[in-house]
Amino acid sequence: MFNNIYNTTSKSIQQRLYLQTIIIAIFLFTMICISIWTENTLTMITAIARFERTHTVSRLEAKVSLLEYIDNRNDQAKESFYTNMAITQSYNKVFSNLLVMRKFKFENEFVKILETTFKEADHNTAVIIVNRIKVLYWHPIIKELVDYADKAHRAGEKIVKLAPLVMSANNEVQISSILREIERNEAEFVSNEHSFSKRCSDLSNEIANFVSYFSITILIFSVGFVSLITFLIAKSLLQQAVKHACDLEVSRxxxxxxxxxxxxxxxxxDVDGRFVFLNHAAKEIYGLSPEECIGRLSSDFIHPEDKEPTIDAFQAFLKSGKEILKYENRLVGIDGREHxxxxxxxxxxxxxxIITGFASTGRDITERKQAEEALIESEERFKMVxxxxxxxxxxxxxxxxxxxxxxRWAxxxxxxxxxxxxxxxxxTDLHHPEDRDATWQSIQDHLENRTSAHNIEYRMRTKNGDY
Structure with a gap:
């Protein structure tokens, strides 16, 4: 039944995804023609977004490093804090001075600043950003981005100045006070950061409006591309699902x-000691079916004399940290039989x-115990005889x-x-020299099954030297 469902569903999905793949082929040539036109503008937006993500990650890593240093006084964490804050601050510093640098710096020098500030920026990306800012410097959003970057930079500087104070603080009250101040500046930092991101998005939308016909093509390309990926993923997932279902059935x-x-x-x-699963052996041991045992306390079936020792052994097991507890006790079924x-x-x-429960395997050794007790009793009787x-x-x-x-032998x-x-x-030292060989020959004959018993008379030396 499952295979029929799979075959039907798989064929339907493949037909739909093949159709979407054909649509990609139709619009691919058009996309190639217009992609060059939109590439530079979109690259600038992507680069700004990439730098935004980079310095956001750096800010978060800086915060984590600061807290780690406060907790552990780790010099490596301290170095990591200043390194990541430097990355964040350099980002904001560049964007807060974009318009100023445009007026007083040569284009090549501006490109060089971008390249050295952002390690992930190659030369072409930096040139594209400079060229686009030259075109869009008049746009109000660019000015707002500069303003938000400047505010974020100043908030970041305050955090950098407060960091040594909290690192050198010696009591919890002082540390908490400085951390609250850092958090207040961080909140201001994040607020400007979010505003920066939002205005970047707004800028992207306005540019998209100027190239709306490009956006339509990009949308078609995106749908086609997603369809192709969907086809490949869906096909792989369906194959994996079938294999997983088969493997799961075999495993079950x-x-x-x-x-x-x-x-x-x-x-x-469970942790309360109640049954959540039992196999068929529950009927033999407890006198109840597995379903009837679910929810009952396992301790209700422990022999009264073994309850306290069992609890003590369990507690010692939990404290020891060992993986497995090996233990013996007696159970009393609902029918009164002991096991x-x-x-x-x-x-x-x-x-x-955190412990969520216990999995146990119990072997009924009642017959073995009875045999051991019978053997002990037999040995005691033999000794008495x-x-x-x-x-x-x-x-x-x-x-x-x-x-x-x-x-008596002694x-x-x-x-x-x-x-x-x-x-x-x-x-053997106590054997009479003349009887020693015969005695050992009798033992050897019996061990090699040539006689039914070791039966021989021989002399032994007493403590006073007589035989």
Whole structure:
């Protein structure tokens, strides 16, 4: 279904965009003819706008650098403040003196001033600006631009003079007072800056009125150009959308297989400890369906004896800053059954590193715990039987080479259990020399499955030297 929608929509969009592309071709030749005529005037407006954006960015960077210096006393920030303010002030200074420089400076010298003031201005751009100002110097808007630039320049100078005072201030009251004065001058600066921008726009509009027939052509060109770009972008976006939808479906299917295919309990809880997601294992562990668990407190299902230790472990986990909490506790389902759980818990955080919830995977280890308890109980019973029967026994862990013995074994050869070392060497050293080889051969035969048990009689040396 999605593919049908895509094919229909894609074909319709492509037909419409192809038509708009043809319109571009029709008007392209006309545009080439008139573009030369409008190029110089539009270049001047664009250059002024570019310089305007440049010094606006410089002013903002200067403010940021000043605040950074106040906070950190960073000399690099101080240098950045004066550098950016110099760029801003040079812009306003040039435009505040345009008419004066026109009267007293040669054209080449004026061009040179523009080139050295604005690093991004090439020679041709500077020449175009000079030529246009020569033509438009009489226009009232040019005079207003000069006035706004002059006012902005004076406000900027005040900010530059106040900067050393706030940089050298030692208390918060003084810093706040100077910063308010700086902000007042900055507001005046911004106001003139905005007025400058607005009058630049007005100048652009008035020039456009003189070349209205050029504007119509530019509009057609713009529509065609935008249509071409729209076509290319739309085609790319549609292709990406289809691929993304397919990838997303595959990802969702893999996620469902992973989450619903595992026997482990997978849950997500919010910062209040309430369930927001559970997989199918919730039915087995909690005795409720995932839908019935949503909104319930996860702590309601923790065994009463494990609640406080679980809370303590959670708090220690949050304070530690670790990525994963490994923990075991018991849960009690709605049906009263207990489950021993082994948890892996991860804190979920937003882009500000604030915890928004927790994702947990819990494995039911009830059978393992029961087996461990049964083993412990069996070992305790075995020990009681041995102790009651007055038999000595030894247990050799071949991998670790540790030999465990009971108290009776040590007593039988005159030692206490503390005097017996947990190794094989002392054991073999106590063998009668004539029995040692036969004893080890019996052990080797059993290890190689040639006998069902290690069953042999041999002599051992007692503490007093007898056998």
């Amino acid at each position: 299917r893999q996620y469902r297989n992973l989450v619903e295919g595992t026997p482990d309990l997978i849950i997500r809880i 021993h759980m082994a948890w892996s818990i991860i804190a979920e955080k937003d882009e500000n590193h 041995l102790d009651g029967s007055q038999l000595g026994y030894w247990d050799w862990d071949i991998e670790t080479n540790v030999v465990h013995r009971n108290e 007593e039988m050869i005159g030692y206490t259990l503390k005097e017996i070392e947990l190794n094989v060497k002392q054991w």
